[in-house]
Amino acid sequence: MADPQEHHQRPYSHVDLTAESAKVLAHPLRSRLLSALRQHGPASATALAARLRTNSGATSYHLRRLESVGLVADTGEGRGKERLWQATTESHGWRGSAFADDEDTRTALGWLERDYLRHFTQSYGHWLDVADAWPAAWQDAFGSSDGWIEATPEQVAAMSAEIDQVVDRYRRAGEGDPRARRVHLYRYVFPLDADGGAVDDEPVDEGPQAPDVPGAAS
Template sequence: MQIKSFSGRTLGANALKSFAHPLRLRIYQLIEEHGPSTATGLAARLGQNTGATSYHLRELAKHGMIEVVAGMGRGKEKYWRVTPGGFSYGEARPADPEVAGALDYLLDDLVRTRGAELARWREESATAPEEWVQAGAYGRRSLRLTPEETALMRDQVFEVLERYRALSESGDRDGTGHVVVHFDVLPVGTGDGG
């Protein structure tokens, strides 16, 4: 069965290896959360020098992860944003051990980040505006499905998420906030150790 991609692009081997860097991941996450940023602003947030953040920004841009925002900044100042459309890590495990190691690093970071985001919201929800508390949700379902049903459900959820991603990237709108959606489909117990 062909898996439908809901991302603007799939990261190739060189992009995976480049992205699997702690500072690049953190820079990407900061831009994603706070919006367009300069090398100087990121350096201040990260306790780094501007040369280091500039280098890592260029590396992220080289692989299409971020891009310069046209019309922002003065002189040589560049504001960087996450490239619209999203990305995926690919469908299959890479055969190249170096690329597979980079993918493992990125997936482990994804799991850590999700845990940190959940813990952060759990803490922040006590003082967040009521409309945001009411809009948020925690969810977990345990289902008995076939592989075909699982793939269909996954694709339908991603179709909904894609509509909201497009809305999110449609420009500045009043009343928006940074919203993170976690969605995983985990066929637990189907492997050799199951």
């Protein structure tokens, strides 16, 4: 079996959302448009409208909004007045702490998180509906699992970074193989006891301490 690291890989493109781009993307149709362009490649507003069962006027407007924050771009290869659009990156992400004091952006990011959860539920539910029609090798390769670890924030971040490195090694490992298929990967990491609160990492400043008094009751 060939080492996936030996396969020539194109650079993987990723962008961190800004406050502006997060608020623009937090819209049902815009989120779907960006996903469609990433999954299926460049397309016109008309083709996207047909795929997403909406009208081309609305699609064109929302594509321009995505273009305004750099998430999609005109390829320059359209015919006549019809523009051909493409996603500018293969993925996006963000650090929630970067917007700790920006309520509007945090609301937008919260909407995006729940939108992705809905997408996962629908997509994985569909897979379960059709899994029996796939060859046994694929059925054995696919699946889901859950578990828990006990770790500090730094250790959880390190674990996530290691998982990303493994995914990067396999990202284009199947290119050129007629048996290869694109495969969804989802990763959710969150506290087991979400209602229990977190331990404060910062020491508490209790102010000046009173001197010990010999013989004082404790």
